[in-house]
Amino acid sequence: MTDWRPDVLGAGFECTDLDLGADDEGPLFATLVRSLPERRGFWQRLLGDVRMLEDVDVLYVHGWADYFFQKHVARYFTDRGARFFALDLRKYGRSLREGQTPCYIEDLRSYDEEIDLALGIIRGSAGSEPRKLLLLGHSTGGLVLSLWADRHRGEADAIVLNSPWLELQVSGAVRRLLAPMVNMRARFSPFELALPQLDLDFYTRAQRAVCSPEELAGIDPAWRPEHPMGVVSGWLRAIIAGHARVDAGVEVGAPVCVLLSKRSQFGVTWNDGMAHADTVLDVDEIAKSALKLGSSVTVERVDGALHDVFLSASDARANAFARMDGWIRGWRATHGPSR
Secondary structure (H helix, E strand, O other), X not given: OOOOEEOOOOOOOEEEEEEEEEEOOEEEEEEEEEEOOOOOOHHHHHOOOOOOOOOEEEEEEOOOOOOOOOHHHHXXXXXXXXXXXXXXXXXXXXXXXXXXXXXXXXXXXXXXXXXXXXXXXXXXXXXXXXXXXXXXXXXXXXXXXXXXXXXXXXXXXXXXEEOOXXXXXXXXXXXXXXXXXXXXXXXXXXXXXXXXXXXXXXXXXXXXXXXXXXXXXXXXXXXXXXXXXXEEHHHHHHHHHHXXXXXXXXXXXXXXXXXXXXXXXXXXXXXXXXXHOXXXXXXXXXXXXXXXOOOOEEEEEEOOOOOOHHHOOHHHHHHHHHHHHHHHXXXXXXXXXXX
16 A cells, blocks of 8 residues: 655645665655545536546656646646646655755666556556546656657557657757767766756746746745756766657657747846746747657647746746647547546
8 A cells, every 4th residue: 555645735735755776876766746636526426527537647747957846737637637646756856865966867768667656556546447647747757758658658648748858959950969979978977067057047037027926935945946956967868868769759659738838038148038938948949849759749839938838927827728728628529538
């Protein structure tokens, strides 16, 4: 039986540890968080008051230097009857242990272990009724889940990606030129800095400009630092290999909805437009790469959205939820029971 305990997010959220053994830095754990929908009363069930996602389980995976804290995203799904689960990967967020290199991994396929353990718990608690699986990934988590789905075709029924990091900001051509040098450095010095800390705080500043004080107060800076660490060679090699795999074309085996900002905005000085754009990824490159995920891909460009579209200003955030809701309704109409 799974040992669930109260989560840091408070009422309505629980978590459990997933034991992954150990590596050179010590014991490894991932953390599975869950939020369950309110139970329907007897008369509601008798009268057929069935919510749109009553038979759906959602598994969310966060981005780089990040963890799950977006309670309002979980609430969207649980309000519609889904069971919501979020995975803090090894060396991230709730799973980070003292002495570990935050976020470090040498092969994105290693994450299959915690994803598979999480799905074992999710399916084991589902009872006898068949349930559908919707994967929800943000940024690096979108890359991780896309590659997992390609290796496990038929496991996921639907995939929603929130600004997935499917290509380097410098484009595929430059990535291919960088790869041999990064691979050589990673082979001999995997923990050596491949890129210095280049974060100019614009993404954090944009969130401060548009998010509520309550949302910002709920973010743990130890798990989601304002200035993430520099990029080391071993980790960058894993990311570049993942991007190359997507570039070659994958098949995730399920319909995909990709949510992106309408524009990116980069620069060395802050301007107010950065509060209404993606300051992390080149969204045009991501939109093109998204079409290589499979045979059924919808790309939704959200005007005014940040890198995490669900942390955008109120109008853009509402638009992002509306776009996702419309896509999910269409998916249910064609790939699920009529609601």
